[in-house]
Amino acid sequence: MGKTIMTSNPFATGLLLLFLSSAAAADSSAMRASLFSEADKIYSTAKDARADILAPRSYGEATKLYQKAEGRLKRGQSIERIRQDLDRAIEYFNTAVEATRLADVTFTTAVQARNNAEAAQANDYAKDSWKEAEEQFATAARALESGNVNRARKYADTAEATYRDAELAAIKVNYLSEARKLIASAKKAKVDRLAPKTLSKAQALLKDAEAKLSASRYDTDEPRLLAKQAKYEAKHAIYIADIVTDLRSKKISPEDLILQSENPVVEIASALDLVAEFDEGLAPPTEQIRQEIGKLRQQAFELAERQNQILALETEMQSMEQKLGVQSQRLEKQEQHRQRLRQVESLFSPSEAIVLSQGDNVVIRTIGLNFGSGSANIESQYFGLLKKVQQALRQYPNGTVVVEGHTDSFGSDAQNLVLSKKRAEAVRDYLLANRPSDVTGRIDAVGYGESRPIGNNETPEGRVKNRRIDLLLIPKV
Numbered sequence: 001m002g003k004t005i006m007t008s009n010p011f012a013t014g015l016l017l018l019f020l021s022s023a024a025a026a027d028s029s030a031m032r033a034s035l036f037s038e039a040d041k042i043y044s045t046a047k048d049a050r051a052d053i054l055a056p057r058s059y060g061e062a063t064k065l066y067q068k069a070e071g072r073l074k075r076g077q078s079i080e081r082i083r084q085d086l087d088r089a090i091e092y093f094n095t096a097v098e099a100t101r102l103a104d105v106t107f108t109t110a111v112q113a114r115n116n117a118e119a120a121q122a123n124d125y126a127k128d129s130w131k132e133a134e135e136q137f138a139t140a141a142r143a144l145e146s147g148n149v150n151r152a153r154k155y156a157d158t159a160e161a162t163y164r165d166a167e168l169a170a171i172k173v174n175y176l177s178e179a180r181k182l183i184a185s186a187k188k189a190k191v192d193r194l195a196p197k198t199l200s201k202a203q204a205l206l207k208d209a210e211a212k213l214s215a216s217r218y219d220t221d222e223p224r225l226l227a228k229q230a231k232y233e234a235k236h237a238i239y240i241a242d243i244v245t246d247l248r249s250k251k252i253s254p255e256d257l258i259l260q261s262e263n264p265v266v267e268i269a270s271a272l273d274l275v276a277e278f279d280e281g282l283a284p285p286t287e288q289i290r291q292e293i294g295k296l297r298q299q300a301f302e303l304a305e306r307q308n309q310i311l312a313l314e315t316e317m318q319s320m321e322q323k324l325g326v327q328s329q330r331l332e333k334q335e336q337h338r339q340r341l342r343q344v345e346s347l348f349s350p351s352e353a354i355v356l357s358q359g360d361n362v363v364i365r366t367i368g369l370n371f372g373s374g375s376a377n378i379e380s381q382y383f384g385l386l387k388k389v390q391q392a393l394r395q396y397p398n399g400t401v402v403v404e405g406h407t408d409s410f411g412s413d414a415q416n417l418v419l420s421k422k423r424a425e426a427v428r429d430y431l432l433a434n435r436p437s438d439v440t441g442r443i444d445a446v447g448y449g450e451s452r453p454i455g456n457n458e459t460p461e462g463r464v465k466n467r468r469i470d471l472l473l474i475p476k477v
Helices: 010-048 056-074 079-106 108-119 127-145 149-188 196-215 221-248 254-271 283-318 326-345 380-393 413-434 460-466
Strands: 354-358 361-365 400-406 443-447 468-474
Touching: 010 056, 010 079, 056 079, 056 127, 079 108, 079 127, 079 149, 108 127, 108 149, 108 221, 108 413, 127 149, 149 196, 149 221, 196 221, 221 254, 254 283, 326 354, 326 361, 380 413, 380 468, 400 413, 413 443, 413 468
Parallel strands: 400 443
Antiparallel strands: 354 361, 361 468, 400 468
């Protein structure tokens, strides 16, 4: 017969109860991790794919079942019932993820309009229009899930127009009105005497934003950015004026001001394990930091690629018992991929193209290939670069090449989509007309417009990165 542990010591009793409680909590946590592991992964994937917006019906059913399983676990109900709920939730999450892929293609411009409205904070500054657009888009998404494509497109078009109205209203309230108020306040405080250049810049940006909004209500990306910059420069002018006032009143000395301006650079350099020295001004340490950040970005990309390779090897190793010799074949295939990648990389200078690895595929990002504004004509100065692309194709003579056209966010979404496709088609046609005789694989062209940015559209440098042609080289399996 078991013994009951008794103690007259209240402290010992408390410790025992705490230990038993912690052990029970650990067991419960381990059980949840085991039961919910697969469901948690697909749940996260569905959220990342914005399934709550693009596939609300399937996503809603999935989350109900997921929450139901969580409730059963908390109440200590049958493990079998919990697993049944989770299995059904996983099915719905998978369906939702698949539906988002179709929605991304069907609702491309509507999704972009929604993103723009959200960026302008329409949900705060144009609540009624935002709510109406969300309801219309949800109807479109549900119609697409049920297979009614025509109804889906109809409501998506309506939602797109409403999102644009909401964005326009939000821009006028959030940026234009705020910028006007700040500029008026700055003038009243005599900021135009203390920071005239910065305040004049704010006024010019505001005027330009208003003019561009009046010219076209369907192209809001550039005026939104101009209005946002106007608001910033107005606040910037007020900040500068405060510093100038402190200098004039001798609350701060010029030397103290210079030393204060150096402190953020020192902190950033220190975080990168660098020493910032200012005997030649701010430029040298700034360039040193920029180069170090570039190295870190490259290392991050290489690390992600290594992780993908490790994951692929682990997957292959798990199936070795069923497929003997697959690992050695995989390693041989990976070595061939690396050799091809090195060959392609050696063809281009850093100013011509960046060569990236995507699993077994290769992406050539032709940063040295540019088009005139609104043009899809390839100028003769880029023929040399495209000849190098032709040489790269010889590494994949029977594979498929997908020429991808991309733009920045300036210009209407529809115009950018058309322009990106025309540019991709121009490059495809050039490659088809001039390809070597031993390159026999398919060459396709697709335009993505502004939907896949790799840089920040709010900076000139970021927009240059986004105006690009990518070539995806897919080896024959």
